[in-house]
Amino acid sequence: MLKKIVLALTCLVAFSFAESVGNVNLTKVMKVDRSLSPLAKKCVECHAEKTPGIVNDWKSSRHAHAGVSCMDCHAVPADSPMAIKKEHPKDSGNHVSILVSPKTCGKCHAKEVKEFEQSGHARGGVQMFAKKGMVELMYHYEGNGKPYENDAPFHAGDENLKDAPSATGCIQCHGLEIKLDKEGYPIPGKGWPNYGIGNAYPDGSVGSCKSCHSSHTFDMVEARKPSACASCHLGPDHPNIEIYNNSMHGKIYNAEGEKKWKWDSAPDTWDVPDYRAPTCATCHMSGIGDLNTTHNVSLRLKWNLWAPHSNLRTGGYETAADVYAKEGKVTVGVPLAGNPAGPEAARGEMKQVCKSCHSTKATESFFISADQHVMLYNTYHTEAKKMLDDLKAKKLLKKDEWSDAFQKVYYHLWHHEGRRMRMGAVMGAPDYAHWHGVFEVQQDIKELRNIYNARIKSGKIEE
Structure with missing residues (x-):
């Protein structure tokens, strides 16, 4: 409740309302000078013309309500590795960076x-x-x-x-x-x-x-x-x-x-x-x-x-x-x-x-099933990786992965179908776990076996 009262008071400070006579038209006006330095005010006034979308976003933010201005996030020392070399505004002695890094956010949100x-x-x-x-x-x-x-x-x-x-x-x-x-x-x-x-x-x-x-x-x-x-x-x-x-x-x-x-x-x-x-x-x-x-x-x-x-x-x-x-x-x-x-x-x-x-029983059962699905994927990938390594050792792979049928299928097995299979299982999406997942993975493994067996038998890279 205390948080709600503080937030309400903050909003009262941050807003004013102008009432026109006749057509009762309440116009919400955001004050942007609460606790702002003269230079910060100048930034807001200039960018309200140059980049009004940015200023409007900032005005509606909790940063604005708390008096956190452009300067707090963008002003940097002149010798900062992120500083723009020219002073901004001109002749102000102030330097800014286009970039706002986590180190800047960490000043308040450590x-x-x-x-x-x-x-x-x-x-x-x-x-x-x-x-x-x-x-x-x-x-x-x-x-x-x-x-x-x-x-x-x-x-x-x-x-x-x-x-x-x-x-x-x-x-x-x-x-x-x-x-x-x-x-x-x-x-x-x-x-x-x-x-x-x-x-x-x-x-x-x-x-x-x-x-x-x-x-x-x-x-x-x-x-x-x-x-x-x-x-x-x-x-x-x-x-x-x-x-x-x-x-x-x-x-x-x-x-x-x-x-x-x-x-x-x-x-x-x-x-x-x-x-x-x-x-x-x-x-x-x-x-x-x-x-x-x-x-x-x-x-x-x-x-x-x-x-x-x-x-x-x-x-x-x-x-x-x-x-x-x-x-x-x-x-x-x-x-x-x-x-x-x-x-x-x-x-x-x-x-x-x-x-x-969910109940403890339902929760435990869900994760047992999900883990089984992840481990099933691992059995498919173990076989696929063993074939890949064997072909590589026998120099039966092309240097360009994308021109090589075996390597393309292997890539899709883990990077596409295999991810869908695993993520679908642990996030409770049956169609992704099965039809977009394990079904396609087992199709991939069959295709890999065919390509592998043909190359081992012939000793050549055959497409």
Whole structure:
């Protein structure tokens, strides 16, 4: 109740109303000068003309209500690695950065930033440029790698085009290592601007708060809804939003979530009375019962469901952000981030979420079935990987994966069908677990066996 009273008083301070005589027309006017410095006021006044959409978003934000201005997020010391070299405004002695890094957000939201850095989200961008091994894993970046023998580069010799596919695709979700030109602006054509979850900034910080809390409103309500996650978690390789909509949880949300659920509860009070089925944020982040809220989305995960083979998450807290801050690089190949107390502790926390609505018996039974499905996938992948390694040892694979029938099918087995099979099972979506998942995986394995047997028998790469 105290929180609601404080919020109401804040709103009264932040708004004024003008009443016209005759047609009783109440016009809401937002005050933008509450606790703002003269320079901050000047920023707002100028950008209200230059970029009115940004200012309107900011005006309606809780930042504006609390007097957090453009200067608090964008002003940086002149010697900051992110600073634009020219003073802004002109002759003000002030320097700004277009970029707002997690280190900036951490000045007020230290707990949330630290939790994020301990999550798998934090390695979203840095894993792509960490070392050659991860780039090879991402070999579907068209034109971004070394051209294969006898193949012309996809960018047809135009070096300006070589980054285009990843810059407008992968980087928009994963993030990138942001480089600045000599004037302090992000280099065009290299993937900025983006909403990549794992951007690495010149100040050494990693992440992107605006991936979920879009600038410049940074709305908690917006971040809580499944659509916040759907920008990246969709499509043939990780159709989490489609899987969610296919589940009973999604069915309930789509029927009543927008009409009945209370989305603006305080972070430490959003609980079962406010909604009837979980969203992405509920299961992975929200405070439920005895569980605290967290921005570590890996904390409640037992398995790694996106890699070629599903292993238990034994890596504890993610270290990519810390390593990058200290060394400007990151090592890949370490165990995937999870719960520092281990995979079963992670599963225990997820079960606590489920038991808010389901019985212990139903919860335990669901996860037994889900784990069986994940382990079934592993048996298929073990066989596929054994055949791949054998063909590689016998030099019966083409150098260009995308011109090789075996390698194309193997890739789709784990990166598309296999992910759908595993994710569909643990998120309660039967059609994705079966018809889009295990059915297609077993079709893949049969095709791989045929190609493998033909090459072993002939000693040649036959298509």
